[in-house]
Amino acid sequence: MSETIIHLILAAGVVGLIAGFVLGVIPIIGRYKLPIQIISILLFAFGVYLEGGLANEKEWQLRVKEIEAKAAKAEAEAAKKNVELQAALADKGKVIREKGDTIIKYVDRWRDRDIIKEIPGPERVRVEEVIRYIENCPIPPELVNIHNDAAKMNKGKEIKK
Amino acid sequence: MKYLILATCVLLMTGCSIFKQPVPIKPEFPVAIPDLMKKCEQLKTIEGDKILITDMLKTIVENYTLYYECSAKVDGWQEWYIEQKKIYDSVK
Numbered sequence: 177m178s179e180t181i182i183h184l185i186l187a188a189g190v191v192g193l194i195a196g197f198v199l200g201v202i203p204i205i206g207r208y209k210l211p212i213q214i215i216s217i218l219l220f221a222f223g224v225y226l227e228g229g230l231a232n233e234k235e236w237q238l239r240v241k242e243i244e245a246k247a248a249k250a251e252a253e254a255a256k257k258n259v260e261l262q263a264a265l266a267d268k269g270k271v272i273r274e275k276g277d278t279i280i281k282y283v284d285r286w287r288d289r290d291i292i293k294e295i296p297g298p299e300r301v302r303v304e305e306v307i308r309y310i311e312n313c314p315i316p317p318e319l320v321n322i323h324n325d326a327a328k329m330n331k332g333k334e335i336k337k
Numbered sequence: 338m339k340y341l342i343l344a345t346c347v348l349l350m351t352g353c354s355i356f357k358q359p360v361p362i363k364p365e366f367p368v369a370i371p372d373l374m375k376k377c378e379q380l381k382t383i384e385g386d387k388i389l390i391t392d393m394l395k396t397i398v399e400n401y402t403l404y405y406e407c408s409a410k411v412d413g414w415q416e417w418y419i420e421q422k423k424i425y426d427s428v429k
Contacts, residue, residue, distance in 0.1 A: 239360050246428045247364040253424045254367035261417055262370045268409045269372070276402030280395050287391040315388040323393065327380035327400060 182230055186223025192216020286310065364428050367421050373414055377407035 196213035199205050205212065285291045286307065295303050380400045383393055 236358060236360070240362060243360045243362045243428065247362055250364040250424050250428045251367075254364070254421055257420050257424065258367060258370055258417075261413060261420065262372060265370060265372050265409060265413045268413075269406055272402055272405045272409060276398055276405075279398045283391050283394050283398065287389065310390050313390070315383075315390060315393050317388075320383050320388050320393070323396070324382040327382050330379075 179230060182223065182226040185219055186227055189216050189218075189220030189223045193220055364425060367425075370413065370417060373410055373417060375410070377410060378403050380404075 192212055193216045195205055196209055196216050200209045285294075287310070289307055292300055292303055292307070380403055381396050383396045385392070
């Protein structure tokens with residue numbers, strides 16, 4: 177129902193009320209006083225109801241627009257935050273991998289005996305001794321199995337004792 | 338009679354505010370960061386016949402790296418949830 181019709185219904189109700197209750201002394205109106213009063217009261221009540229609904233609808237539409245704007249802003253913010261978090265996570269991962277690689281390279285220097293070249297004097301003798309131990313003392317398979325079982329503990333396999 | 342009519346009008350006027358509809362709009366649920374969706378890798382095991390301490394050490398370091406990468410993902414999920422919830426809750 178258009179706004180104009182709603183306003184017209186209310187206006188008709190108000191006019192009818194005035195006619196029925198105030199201008200009832202005029203003979204032509206006075207003859208139909210009661211039907212005018214009843215119809216105008218009904219029109220007025222219906223008009224008030226529709227006006228209320230209209231005002232409510234306008235308020236609701238305004239709220240919808242407000243929420244739509246907020247939702248759009250939130251979606252943009254969420255996307256921006258995702259980009260920031262993605263970058264932070266990538267950086268963190270890169271740092272972890274780089275640190276891990278550095279340690280592994282250091283271990284490789286012991287395995288490849290390169291570490292000896294970097295150590296001067298009597299300390300070199302001790303390092304050479306350590307490397308000899310490394311090369312001649314392999315880890316017993318039992319201990320390797322313990323490590324491997326620990327690494328696979330999330331697989332639900334029974335741990336060997 | 339008049340009072341009854343007046344009361345009806347008042348009831349009609351207040352009736353409008355009673356039946357307020359909720360706004361059927363909410364922001365779209367944010368898409369998770371692709372890196373967070375990747376599963377954590379399985380820890381590495383040591384394979385071979387003659388295992389030197391350096392080989393074992395390398396595997397252990399690689400596993401620490403995997404752990405910290407996975408830990409970063411968990412931290413990432415927590416941060417993602419906190420931040421996205423804050424943004425989502427701001428729409429009211």
